[in-house]
Amino acid sequence: MMYKTLSSSLLFCLLSFNLQAQTRIAVLDFELKDLTLAPGVPAELQRTASIKPLLEQELARAGYVIxxxxxxxxxxxxxxxxxxxDHADxxxxxxxxxxxxxILIGRLHKPSFLFAYLMGRLVKVDNGRLVGDYIAESKGPNASLTIKAVESLTTKIDHDLERHYSPPPPAKLVH
Incomplete structure (x- = not known):
């Protein structure tokens, strides 16, 4: 009985340590930097607002605590x-x-109607240092292309951290 209690306690400690050791990432709202002749149209504002929750979802799938x-x-x-x-500190x-x-600070940089860049800066909170600058291109305003760009961004972030993420397979088209 004593061994069972001891092993249960040890298992609980290991699980508690694992929960404590998970990497915690804060994702800030993405800002829109629209350089086109028609900046800030509702569709672009909506796309920009969709990036944070999509990125949080993918990072959570990779095992990060949001x-x-x-x-x-x-x-x-x-x-x-x-x-x-611009100010990691x-x-x-x-x-x-x-x-x-x-903490990840993000921007949707749109220099053209044809494409946009999802840009992210990952900062290590304890020392204020930049871990990485990430860019993923999204051609066109299509939501599925934005999702692919978010997956690309997640892959790049995870590569510099824990390397657990693998994007979902492409969706199969039903005819």
Whole structure:
């Protein structure tokens, strides 16, 4: 009986350590940097807003713990458009408030009507250092292409961290 209790305690400790050891990532709302002749159209604003939840979903599938940072906290920390994207130290301070290990600052950069770039900067919260700058191209406004770009971004982020992610297989078309 004593061995059973001891082994149960040991198993509980190992499981607790595993839960504690999971990497915690905060993903901030993506900003739209639209350089086209018709910037900020509703469809682009909607696409930009869809990126964060899609990225959080993919990172969670890869085994990362997603840390929620309220929109108001992000707005309060952001001294202007692009500020957190350009200031890793300020983003790291925000991540510390919510006990994240990493914080990802993102931007949808749209230089043309034909394509856009999903850009992300991953910052290690404890030291404020940039871990990586990531870019994934999305040709056209199609939602499925945005999803593929998010999967590409997730692959690149995971490559620099734990290497657990593999994107889902392509969807099969039903005729």
């Amino acid at each position: 840390v929620a940072i309220p929109h108001q906290a992000q707005q309060a920390a952001n001294s202007g458009v692009g500020y957190l994207f 300020a983003a790291a301070q925000l991540g510390k408030l919510y006990q994240a290990d990493y």
